[in-house]
Amino acid sequence: MNALDPETQRSELEAIAPELLERKEAKVSELPPLPGAEEGKVVLRLAPYPSGPLHIGNARAFLLNDEYAKRYRGRLILAFDDTIGSEAKPILPEAYDQIREGLDWAGIDVHDVVYKSDRIPLHYEWAEKLIATGNTYVCECPPERLQALRREKKACEHRLQEADESFAMWRAMLDGQYREGDAVLRLRTDIAHPNPAFRDRVLFRIAEREHPRVGTKYRVWPLLEFSWAVDDHLLGITHVIRGKDLVIEDMMEEAIWDTLRIERRPHFIHFGILRFKDVDLSKSQIRVGIAEGRLTGIDDPRAWTLQSLRRRGIRPPALRSFVLSFGLSLTDVEVPVESLYSENRKLIDKDANRYFFVPEPVTIEIQGLPHVGPLRVPLHPDFPGRGERILPVAEKVHVPREDYEKLRGKEVRLKDFCNVVLDRRAKFLSMENRDIPKIQWVAHGPNGHVVMPGGSESRGIAEPAVASLKVDDIVQFERFGFSRIDRVTKSEVHAYFAHR
Template structure:
């Protein structure tokens, strides 16, 4: 085999040809590959397949428990057959579990790999891959992911859940540490008429932790609000959160500063350019309050009325964040 070329030979394990599962009969353990290995180059041509390497590694590494999906039960039997030939006495316990599906997401590793290779996805941490790397980049904490997965136990029954279940666990972890900021997506500029001299306003850094202090805003009569709110509440009275009340329009009318039972919307006065990469790969561009510059890259924060995001990068004045969830 060492002098053969690809397809010129293989090494099989001798099994019972009457085994009820045809796929178990005389399975291939080694094959010839002429591809260059990233570590040893072309030094070797004969390579073990997974089942043989698993059997050897599990024995040499002293593995005591093997956790596998229920689709790999036959691999247990193959490892046992190899151990029988090698006279391995101490063997690990095999534990199997069912599949976990997200209702809204198609998780095909082969398709994702192809999309990355062909440039349709930016890489393994693209938010559309739902890889561990992408979840981390979005601000999904390891603690939340662990709690979420362990909540289903080790049943062989397949589980299909909404991604909202994972988000709920993550919200429990990050809510207390996520400071609040205003972000105005797709901003519309308005002029507030009749605004009295107000040079700055304050809003809590976190409403549940007053000891963290307040954010201060310099304000003027020129304000930016989200386009969706502008279209939804135009010519109606709204409260610019933590600031004042206005009848919303291109030339808005100041109606007071007392808190009223009217819709509350976020706003900025000037602001800094910010974009948020959403889980579907789209970019939401807008303006964030200037206080966001005090937050560190990799911080998970909450953009009020928008959702939790993880700050990913700054390039000049532009801040890029990854959307986690609402």
């Protein structure tokens, strides 16, 4: 059969068992092709602003870009979008490395790294080309006046400037004759444009703040639209895949290219807004939370950074298939994180060995327990060949408080051990496996601390075998959930909870 070519195999199979074919075709749907994309010639970019580490909400942007770069064997440029920013969103020097660390973990192939803050002279050069076209002007209106006039579709007196006058004022901006806020360079688009956001947008402004990489070398900084109009062209970007909150930036880039008569332009592709149920995402909140001590660090599970996902034992491919499953849809989506967990569960279930962890232990004493030696239990019920762990037995054992309270007085089975009537003094019933509620238990073992997604810590006792686990091991604490081992000594184990 295998000697036949695939076509023949297929038609043979179709005749014998057509239902097998149908199943094969029901695989995951692929992302749509990129318009005008040629194998080997696609150049994409990632443009993070270094105000903090990447979090799960940023994942759509970098995973889509990476996925397409891989698919077309193209190049992906990491371009730190580190223009001066705003006072509300300062650049964090350590964020550069945190972002790279996150991308690295997520399996993003970065082919080149550039910094916007290194390219300011280029932007000046192109600004002057743009000024020479006569389609810009230096505006001295204070921000409130600028906005008010924009709302009323009215031009200010600066709009009448000739190119050489603009040029002189632009030099004055660069030379420090204007203070922060006193002058901006604006593009003359259409002061009555139906979209108020598009009326003579600002291209450059003055910021006297110090930049973490280039200090006070520059005082005139480009805004995102202008810097990208220049850099998308210069870097030879073929496709810009960005969120739909940035659509107006497309229009601005187009307008700048039009006036500059630039022909080589990328395609713009957008995706909808991604939100998570019951999860608040904000880089600045992460920063504030850490500063105020409410979060333990950038990998605090409440921060939802890539670092925090790593620490919990979320695997990068799970994140990828989860995020890519939303495709390129323009629809705004709000998804439960459970979908991510289910994706991760598929990946880790077969690897995660099983152990007992008893949170909030209650001690019970088994009355009438016959003599039994230590129990040998498989590390994984589906793979008996993988090995066994040894569970010491005693008359006094610990069980989870929650189960104790719920099942007190009832017949329960201490899993892999024996059946009792659950109470402080528990009556031994039998050894045989019966179909009654089963709970985990522990005679003695290391203290366990499991950091939960909400930031709290679940404390209890783990079985002895847990003390010989290694950092980064992902285990399933039976009936408790999957967790990643974070730190372990003979007497203590610290873990991070992944999900059930």
